[in-house]
Amino acid sequence: MTLPSAHDVALAAERRSAGRLLLAYPLLTSDGPHADLFPLIRRHADWLTKRFQHVLGYRLLVDTSYARLFKAGLGAGAGHQLERSSGTAFTPRTYACLALALSVLVTAPEQVLLSQLVADIKAAAADAGVEWEDAGRTAQKRTLAAALRQLVDWGVLTETEGSVAAVEQDDSGEALISVDREIARAVVSGPLAQSRSGTDLVRRAADPGFGGARTYVRRMLVETPVVYLDELTDAERDWLRTRQRREAQAFSELLGLETEIRAEGAALVDPEDELSDLHLPGSGTLAQAALLLLERLVEQLRPEDPGHPATGGRLVVGVAIPDGLMEEVLAELVAAYGHRSNWKRDLVDDPPALRASVVDLLIRMRLVARDGSLRSAGRGLPEGYDEAVPEGRAVTDVAGTRSGSGSGLMLLAGAARYATHVTVRTAPGSTSEADGQQELPL
Template sequence: MEQREYTTGAGAAPGGLATGRGVGAGQLIADAPADIPAGAPAVTAAPVGAAAADTRAERLAVRLAAADPGAAHDLFTAAYGLYGARHFGGVVEAGRAAGPGTSWWHGPSVQLPAGLRSRVGRQAGGPRRARRIAADAQPPVAPATRGRHRKPERSPGSTPQEVAVERRTAARLLAAHPLVTATGPHAAGFPLVRRHADWLAERFLTVLGYPLTIGHSYARLHKAGLPGRGLTGFEPAGYAGLVRALSALADGRPVEAERDDVLQLLDEWQVLTRDADGAPQVDRELARALGPLAAPPAEGPALTVRRLLAETPVVLLDELSAEERGWLLEHQWAEAELFADFLGLEAEIRAEGVALLDPADELTDLALPGSGTLAQAALLLAERLVEDLRPLPEESAPSAVLIPDALIDGALGDITDEYGLAAGWHRDYLADLAGFRRDALDLLRRMQLIAPAGRAWLLRAPAARYAPPSEVHRTSGSGRHSRPGPAVQQELMV
């Protein structure tokens, strides 16, 4: 699985708080073999001169430009470690708590907007009634609490409780946005990061093995490489251009290849800005701090598992090594308390593994549940697949089950009929079901609710947290796009 390739651990991470001058163009990754695996660690080199740094940056850029898109994403992430945390959204319904021995397949489900709960509509009246329910329901909206960690603080905390809240807020901001600048989109939280810099540096290094670099106008958290977490919209040539641009700006040279995607990102990162007269301004210190220096690899199970818990939606026990699995089973309650205090995350412990949830639904770079055509369709698709495929309560509960390919097409066709026009879904998707299927499955994959198995897909147990309770099983193949279940097929043959 993808998460098992995650480069984790503290290794020889530098300790304490680094200044902006301590990390820069001279600390580029060392030369690595051309066949570097996805998610391989960035090997840091000792500080070198500008000429050597430029040479290594150019070598990295050449490798990025020659890589395929997936490998380029993973190579960039392994070198830079710039990505946000990702966690499930939605809370378990009140009064339906479950213990660690309960399977996700049979455990309590989360509260979803009424328009996305389709069981009643499908069992009592079919697609037409479901369309009427969807039309009457209010469309899902983003949670009101989203973005809470970006609100400015009124005054420095004075009591221990206020200090703890400030530190947690700053830590959450860095976990969600590893680069925070004094004038960027998350500038309101930068004073908090500066105020608690020493504590944050110590905690990130101790808990996750992540070095933290803080300069006069920025804070940069160095995460370990994680497959599948590249920059949105970037492809190999764009990554190569970005590496060359950062190296040039750090060295005081002009950017030669003016790619729009690169310039836009440098502007977003506040490396390139303009003064009141429109003249370009370069933050060379920040450009140096953004040089490739990800956190080093793990040396033991503790940081390996902690990084997976902190950065990925769910950690399944059977995808860990024996040592990692034993460590998690022994320490899961202590880790739940640690992450609740550090990042405000709540642990959902089930028979198959552990997921850390954010009650505020904000500490994630992908929202599920979420607003928009793709998020709504993906959630409904997961629900239908779970209803058809989850094992009965008296059966064994595997961590994943194989999804028949025809079931995906049938379920997506049914929910498109039932919800598409009534819910105002994007017409481009309604006109291109193949593209709709591709993107919906990709979202479920990135949220770790499904996983590839060759040319097929596996439905993972945590997907059941978004389906209705399992007391009653829906008859499979009830929509006009679905194939009839075995019992129905037998009746038709008589």
């Protein structure tokens, strides 16, 4: 066997670094926070363009001053939320301000006064029939300021003199803003000209096109923490079952990601822990409370051995969390660790707020789901879906494996990897790729 040369190894490493950077930051500028790595993207632009298109169906545009990876999205309800610098998620009104600002900036002059930009945005809101709150209200000013700061972060706006924060001040607040119209036009990745509404735009953007099941599942693997079989259509499940080990090489080559394959689904893991915007384990009150909660939920709710589907057992993707259990465990954790670990007082003193924030994190991590959320939001149910799976039936069609009752929340199989003790089983006598998958049972 011929070993790769030092040049080949260095070339592959450069391409992976550029691919990882684009996946984490789909809009990059030559003078932005990652300016030192921008030449790497320019150098390997042709290879990256072909690989992203082939593997994920993503279009890559590399210009002299910016690079834009046009991600397709996964459908309604499956996006990653934008956040203010405080960590607060964007509200619908903030997104509206962002969209209105972009509609103005694509034809704006290269430099504009902040007061004129605000006036143009208000005029665009009136044309679009969007209600604009009284300009004197503090909340509206903060919302608009958050949208403009996001555009500064993306490189659409540059604060030449003053700051967009002046929009929060009295009417005397002013700033000179430079506009990059090309980047403004590249922000929206969906087919605007073909879309009749925002909902239609999201749907069209998520369409995998000729790639079909292959492209959609690859996007799911890359863009979500874990993919469960019961979220996929029959065609998507069949493709994943037969191709997942061979796909591991493509993900490793392009992005340096390792593939974890389990009976319940699959996940891509980043050894460098850089590509995820969600971290568990992690620092801070929510991450610590969520990790401790998961350990206890898995310990209490892990079902007795259901066997492996390959040997006639029933695949368990999720189990119901009983009413009151999560509140009870969180109360115990607050008593044991809340004060000793300097958890945030506003969460420690407000149990409902702590529960809501922890549940939100675990849902985004795809370790907990709302009961009945069989499929990814906005995608519908598989054909032939049967809500009641007969007791004892071997689950080859996994539809319905999350059905349950209780708190309205389900603990999903991926949570088991955070348990104190993890048991990994392989079906006895399994030799094929599809039958020899490990199970990480709840």
